[in-house]
Amino acid sequence: MSRFRPCQLMQSHKDGERPRNHKYEVQDFTLPLQLIASQHAKCAISVAIEISVVMIPKRFHKIVVPGMAFLVLGVFFWIRREPTPGPIYKNISKARTSLPISDNFPLLGDLDRKLPAIPTWNQPPSPHVNESTPLFIGFTRNWPLLQQCVLSYITAGWPPEDIYVVDNTGTMKSNFPPAPKLTLQNPFYLNVTRLQDVFRVNVISTPTLLTFAQLQNFYIFTSLERGWDYYFWSHMDILAFTEEKWEGKPFLSLYQRALDKLREATSPEYLLNKDNGIKGEWAIQFFAYDWLALNNVKSFLKIGGWDTFISYYTADCDMHARFQMAGVLMPVADCGRIADVGGSIDLNLLFRRKLDRGNSLQTLGDLDSLPEDERGGTGFDKLVEAVKVQQGVKTRRGEERNQWQYKQTGGQGEPFYRDPQGFEKALQMVIATGVRTYREKWGWKTCDLHAGHLGLSDAWQVKKNYYETPQWLSEIWDA
DSSP states (O other): OOOOTTOTTSOOOTTSOOOTTOOOOGGGGGHHHHHHHTTOHHHHHHHHHHHHHHHSOGGGHHHHHHHHHHHHHHHHHHHTOOOOSSOOOOOOTTSOOOOOOOOSOTTOOTTOOOOOOOOGGGOOOSSOOSSOOOEEEEESSOHHHHHHHHHHHHHTTOOGGGEEEEEOSSSTTTTOTTSOOOOTTSTTOOOHHHHHHTSOOEEEEOSSOOOHHHHHHHHHHHHHHHTOSEEEEEOSSEEEEOOTTOOOSSOOOHHHHHHHHHHHHTSTTTTBOTTTOOBOOBOEEESBTBSEEEEEHHHHHHHTOOOTTSOSTTHHHHHHHHHHHTTOBOOBOOOSEEEEOSSOOOGGGGGOBOOOTTOOOOSHHHHHTSOBOOTTSHHHHHHHHHHHHHHHHHHOTTSOTTGGGGSOOOOTTSTTOOOHHHHHHHHHHHHHHHHHHHHHHHSOSSSOGGGGTOOGGGTTTSOOSSOOOOHHHHHHHHO
16 A cells, blocks of 8 residues: 655654554554554554554454545544634623622721731830841732731731732732832722822832743842842741640730741751761741741852743742752741631731620721730631632632632733733643642652652753653644
8 A cells, every 4th residue: 555755653664654554553543543643644544444443353354444434534624624704702691700809908008107006915126136037928819818928927926027028910010119010900000199098018029920930030139139048938828827725935916937947047056966976958948838938048049040931830849859859858846836728817806905796896996996806816816717618619519729819800901901811821831830840850740750760960961751742742632
């Protein structure tokens, strides 16, 4: 049977012929599909017929061979079908929608410039300690969760002047005064005026929208620029608060316990082997995995920082595995309660006043005038229960873990407007590409690179140890 020279995916000799004694195998049935993907219809039909003749009993040829040819031809013309003139719009009837959101701290008025006093047991040290304790909190979407996160750290004793909210919206300071251009329903809305003038925290901006890995390198770069050897960073969809039933003496707030860990980890005796005098090296102190983490700048520089080609998911797998390969430690620490949440609690609970149903709170002054609750009392139990509810929102069966990221769907007509569904779709595509890059880099599908006995020099050198659906087949399926 004749062969066609365009059949480049076939094993061929210089004359385009396969050896007569070639034995086809089951995987050869994918050749016609590969050829269709390469737009070689004539070749695809030829290969399909040839494989059918060789592998299917002769008595079925009259039925199978024509059928195979028509099947391949039909698939080819379906893929190559002429598009309808003009744009064909997607069915958006099933697109995610959400109700307009409201600010989750309604007691705070536009003219307010001071927060209520925080609990006495959480007051930050005054004057400030000698150590630098910068805390980065990155923001891209969902102002209510960011506001909750920042307030939780402030009321847990973190000095506001040490908190750095990083505007990673990619809107080039459209949220900044004197003329903010984005409104509350816009996913990328950030109330910079409130953060700076009322919460008294710092707000810095990335030059454009950064991926997770790029943002991590931005933290390292900013620390270098400002002379910080160590820095803390936190996810924005968490709630941090002091463990009021902690039995340590003297009692310490969440901030003070984090500070103690910094002091311990930077002491000459930390990780020192007294037998041989060798001092171990650490890169990260995990307080609740990386929901809150203390990072050692020098260790990140030594290992080359974050791989920005691995954009989001598995970026941590790559970074942490490289630390393990280099013998750099990542200890687990504790400083209080840190909860991964999917929604907002009553933020008044964070100020630990004696709240009851009889309270009629209209202003921040009303909240500030209430007596302080007992440390570790029923008010603390209410706070814990409220947080648990929002933890459940994050993990509830049938709900997507990161649905908080697309709660806001407004902002049409504002600068840098992005269709929320399109933004989410593009984000998932970038995430998927990063995951594929991780797998190509290490030849390993999962996060446990140590199980593959891989070393730093093995990056990009190892064949895959797992089966992956070919890209051309995925493209046909998606067509």
